[in-house]
Amino acid sequence: GQNIDQPTEMTATEGAIVQINCTYQTSGFNGLFWYQQHAGEAPTFLSYNVLDGLEEKGRFSSFLSRSKGYSYLLLKELQMKDSASYLCAVSSGYALNFGKGTSLLVTP
Amino acid sequence: DAGVTQSPTHLIKTRGQQVTLRCSPKSGHDTVSWYQQALGQGPQFIFQYYEEEERQRGNFPDRFSGHQFPNYSSELNVNALWLGDSALYLCASSVRGRLAGELFFGEGSRLTVL
Numbered sequence: 249g250q251n252i253d254q255p256t257e258m259t260a261t262e263g264a265i266v267q268i269n270c271t272y273q274t275s276g277f278n279g280l281f282w283y284q285q286h287a288g289e290a291p292t293f294l295s296y297n298v299l300d301g302l303e304e305k306g307r308f309s310s311f312l313s314r315s316k317g318y319s320y321l322l323l324k325e326l327q328m329k330d331s332a333s334y335l336c337a338v339s340s341g342y343a344l345n346f347g348k349g350t351s352l353l354v355t356p
Numbered sequence: 357d358a359g360v361t362q363s364p365t366h367l368i369k370t371r372g373q374q375v376t377l378r379c380s381p382k383s384g385h386d387t388v389s390w391y392q393q394a395l396g397q398g399p400q401f402i403f404q405y406y407e408e409e410e411r412q413r414g415n416f417p418d419r420f421s422g423h424q425f426p427n428y429s430s431e432l433n434v435n436a437l438w439l440g441d442s443a444l445y446l447c448a449s450s451v452r453g454r455l456a457g458e459l460f461f462g463e464g465s466r467l468t469v470l
Contacts, residue, residue, distance in 0.1 A: 281458075291459075335399070339457035342456065343414060344389075344401060345401065
């Protein structure tokens with residue numbers, strides 16, 4: 249079975265740093281992916297981790313610990329446009345198994 | 357370069373009816389996956405098509421079926437619609453051999469079943 253957990257909602261201030269956590273228990277693992285989805289729009293790919301450690305990509309970083317079934321997405325220098333839902337997903341076979349998403353609100 | 361295109365964008369059906377949703381993948385992509393996203397939920401994997409064959413299927417009943425054409429476009433068919441099928445249906449394309457989880461999503465088809 250698949251179980252992917254992430255907080256439902258988070259609020260942060262413009263210019264700050266926010267960390268969105270994700271824990272997972274899955275029957276197969278090919279990688280951990282993060283997607284961003286603005287309201288009414290399609291999800292867009294942000295980052296992925298296959299091996300343990302931190303991957304940095306501009307203002308976004310993602311961390312993975314396979315032994316702990318844990319990942320986080322770190323967003324730095326928050327901007328208003330970062331208000332969106334952030335989806336954690338585990339790749340298993342050819343499928344991506346998504347969590348329910350974390351709705352992030354960035355306030356002035 | 358057109359991205360993933362889906363049609364129709366919105367549609368309303370009644371219980372028991374059948375629906376067909378269409379998807380054209382991003383240029384250069386050969387693999388199409390379909391996802392169902394209920395309100396407030398993450399997308400759920402329905403199935404993936406490659407070389408006109410269903411390669412993997414999620415936990416969805418046989419009422420959900422699909423097809424991929426030689427030009428890589430795809431259709432999702434749902435028979436005997438019921439209220440619980442109301443959702444956003446997302447098509448995603450990718451390239452075999454590239455990063456498996458890097459998907460390019462279309463804007464989706466929002467289905468309402470009354």
